Amino acid sequence: MTDSELSYDSFLLVSFGGPEGPDDVMPFLENVLRGKNVPRERMLEVAEHYQQFGGVSPINQQNRELLEALRLDFQANQIELPIYWGNRNWHPLLTETLQQMKADGCRRSLAFFTSMFSCYSGCRQYRENIAAAQEEVGSGAPVVEKLRMGFNHPDFIDTMSGHVRSAIDQLDASAETVTVLFTAHSIPMSMADHCDYVKQLREASRLVADSVGVSNWDLVYQSRSGPPQQPWLEPDVCDTIAAMDDANKLQQLVIVPIGFVSDHMEVIYDLDDEAAKLCRERGIAMSRAATPGTNASFVAMIRKLVQERLGQRSTKDFVGDLGPWHDVCPADCCQYTPRRPAARP
Known part of the structure; x- marks a missing residue:
């Protein structure tokens, strides 16, 4: 060694x-x-x-x-x-x-x-x-x-897949009929343009959906905090629920906070409170998959x-198409310079 x-x-x-x-x-x-x-x-x-x-x-x-x-x-x-x-x-x-x-x-x-x-x-x-x-x-x-x-480690995908299966079971639904929305924290577009956030999220969501056998799924975002005029990643989870329900009357929905490690405040408030309330108002049966936690x-x-x-493992475990991520971040990795409003004269 x-x-x-x-x-x-x-x-x-x-x-x-x-x-x-x-x-x-x-x-x-x-x-x-x-x-x-x-x-x-x-x-x-x-x-x-x-x-x-x-x-x-x-x-x-x-x-x-x-x-x-x-x-x-x-x-x-x-x-x-x-x-x-x-x-x-x-x-x-x-x-x-x-x-x-x-x-x-x-x-x-x-x-x-x-x-x-x-x-x-x-x-x-x-x-x-x-x-x-x-x-x-x-x-x-x-x-x-x-x-x-x-994000593409087999143990992470297995963890989230098990949580999605449990959430589907709570609805007495099946992977073939349920709608699944994977959620992550929205970030400014000027941040997203300089990192692999969306690519990694889509890959992890796809891997979990494939593992569970879900075909009707999408990736959405939550918890944006910037000013309205600043572009952030969309669509918003609640906007998506409303639009999907308007289009085809959602019956059974599983929300998967794949972008969060634990059930902290944004998961509890934005999903267990706001999204759950919207689903109740519209008569949509909803369950929320657990985060990885412990x-x-x-x-x-x-x-x-x-x-x-x-040096105790000879290989780097991963699943999917993106390969194991780097150990050492490149110098330009995830660079971000916030866009500030012009100063007043």
């Missing part, structure tokens, strides 16, 4: 973060939206979504559960890497975590980002966040190297990605 295969000494879970009480909501959203062209009215609207749930996002607890599942899986597979966790927007913040890792003597860490698809927000921005945290920590901050994207196959996927980089 080479030195690079032997020298990793820790594992870092990198995530978005979320408020854990009413007083956290506005500071959290200010962190999320700092430097972004998002109307304040939209920020207040999103804040109200959190307040409806006591100001607590489920994401942090879900990450704690994922961390525990990973600890047990690592232990069962003799992976002796201490596990750490750092967030972009709320505690534990990446700077806090890297400082602790430095104090613990960590020098080189493998990181899993809780984002399965490549775009600025889901990859490059996290790498920039890590670089900023390393600079703040200073000399001795650990090197952090991300694992490859697992599914054993999903946890195994993360562990296998780690084993690849440790």
Whole structure:
């Protein structure tokens, strides 16, 4: 084995973060939206979504559960890497975590980002966040190297396929007759134009649909937050439901949040609340497939990605047409320069 295969000494879970009480909501959203062209009215609207749930996002607890599942899986597979966790927007913040890792003597860490698809927000921005945290920590901050994207890993496809089958069963439907909408977070077109986000999402959705035997499916988007005049990825999930129902009277619908790792606020509010309400109003029987969460196959996927980089697996697992994604991002990967409105004279 080479030195690079032997020298990793820790594992870092990198995530978005979320408020854990009413007083956290506005500071959290200010962190999320700092430097972004998002109307304040939209920020207040999103804040109200959190307040409806006591100001607590489920994401942090879900990450704690994922961390525990990973600890047990690592232990069962003799992976002796201490596990750490750092967030972009709320505690534990990446700077806090890297400082602790430095104090613990960590020098080189493998990181899993809780984002399965490549775009600025889901990859490059996290790498920039890590670089900023390393600079703040200073000399001795650990090197952090991300694992490859697992959007077409067989364990991810198996996880989502099982969740889609369960959702179809909840409707007492069949794969041949049900309509399936795969959803992901919308992003600005100026971001989408410089990454493989849509290509990866379509491939993963196709692989899951083929595995389950679903022929009537599409990829849609949710949770856009930019100003109305800025083009974002479409179509919106609720607009699509309404249009499809107007055209052919939808009977049975499964929504699959394939773009999300866990059931956090945007999944709960945009799908379990808004989309579900629309379906009830229109008499559409709807079920929502679970996100990966702590599914054993999903946890195994993360562990296998780690084993690849440790030199413990001789091949890189993938299914479909796109091949295994790169371990090291190219210099121009997922570049994005937000388009700002012209300054007033």
